[in-house]
Amino acid sequence: MARPPLPLGTPGTISVAEEEPGSWVARCRFRDHDGVTRRLRKHGPSKTAAKAALHELIQQRQRGKAGSAGGLTPASRFREAAELYLAKVDRKREDSTHALYAYHLNRTVLPALGALQLRECTVARLDAFLEALESRYAPSTRRTLRSIVSGVLQIGVLHEALPANPVRELDRIEQPKGLAKKKPRGLTVDERQALLDWFDQDSDDDRVRRLQRVARAAELPDLVRFSLGTGLRIGEALAVRRLDVNLDGVPVRGQDGPLRVPVVAIAGNVTWVKGKGLVRHDGKSEAALRVIPLPRFAADFLRERLAQPGEDGWPLFPAAGRDGRITYRWPSNVRRTLRSVREEVGLGWMTPHTWRRTYATILDDEISLTDRMKADLMGQADFLKNTYVSRGELHADAAVLLDAALVA
Incomplete structure (x- = not known):
């Protein structure tokens, strides 16, 4: 059976060998964003140095050909996608919306998810993140946070760094059991x-x-x-x-x-x-x-x-x-x-x-x-x-209507 291709923008297994005393070489296969798998190699005076040089080359290729205009790859960090998302919100939404989203990102979302690579933003991790917020925020705020995370990862989808938005697989955020939703109340x-x-x-x-x-x-x-x-x-x-x-x-x-x-x-x-x-x-x-x-x-x-x-x-x-x-x-x-x-x-x-x-x-x-x-x-x-709409006000006219209908 033929070996399955590497995902776009990702390296294969890295091997490091000593070619001669004081000279090491690190090698791997790398599938570029044009779909072609190429062999990469980097030399160094030590095993660690050669491997570090190869990692730097891999990162350069991931950043460069994913889209010369700031494209994302599966290895891009969540915070990089968040920057692009906020820029999009700034262009298309009102200042107040941008300020609200930036506040929630900086205060809650990025401290928990910012360092993750996009490929690491799995359904299980995102579900655990939102579950942990249940004791801190009301359902309405958690829905806003979920919407923000979804918007950031949708940027990853648009850049083809993710095959689909994992937030769509999460359960809806419901009112906690036993906690009645606050009823609207107007003035009588x-x-x-x-x-x-x-x-x-x-x-x-x-x-x-x-x-x-x-x-x-x-x-x-x-x-x-x-x-x-x-x-x-x-x-x-x-x-x-x-x-x-x-x-x-x-x-x-x-x-x-x-x-x-x-x-x-x-x-x-x-x-x-x-x-x-x-x-x-x-x-x-x-x-x-x-x-x-x-x-x-x-x-x-x-x-x-x-x-x-x-x-x-x-x-x-x-x-x-x-x-x-x-x-x-x-x-x-x-x-x-x-x-x-x-x-x-x-x-x-x-x-x-x-x-x-x-x-x-x-x-x-x-x-x-x-x-x-x-x-x-x-x-x-x-x-x-x-x-x-407020409910529960006393409607005294109902008694008058019943009297008229039922009393002979």
């Missing part, structure tokens, strides 16, 4: 009213009154109303500019004839990026770029806000930078202020994303809107009920 009618009343009414308590002043200085009352009326992510709400709001409205056909609906165009997001600070980008997907109709209560307070002096390009919720110029508010500062006041309203669990869930829950109760319409309004590919 009573909670919404209590929150807005707390913002608007001055307390007799000096400490509470100071907290109310802090909330108003951070523009939380208007920001909460705006978020409840639009369902925006906190970064999207803070990225809205004055010019993005059209209170004159766009013409639409209603049941009673033509009418104009005030709208806000969502054309960006603000987020923190390491090395760059606060960055405004144009959104991560086409679904994120959308136009949202404004309810009357939102249009009313926005009309008052836009009547104040300001330039069209200014943020709708501006902040003063260190140099005194108008700039965007930091989402982290909004979250910090919210944490300082939410206990006073009995809503210690509330975050800015709660306002988005509240919006989604209100939309879900409206049967005239299809799921596609709801997804468009929220800037998503699909309307994710299990992620955003």
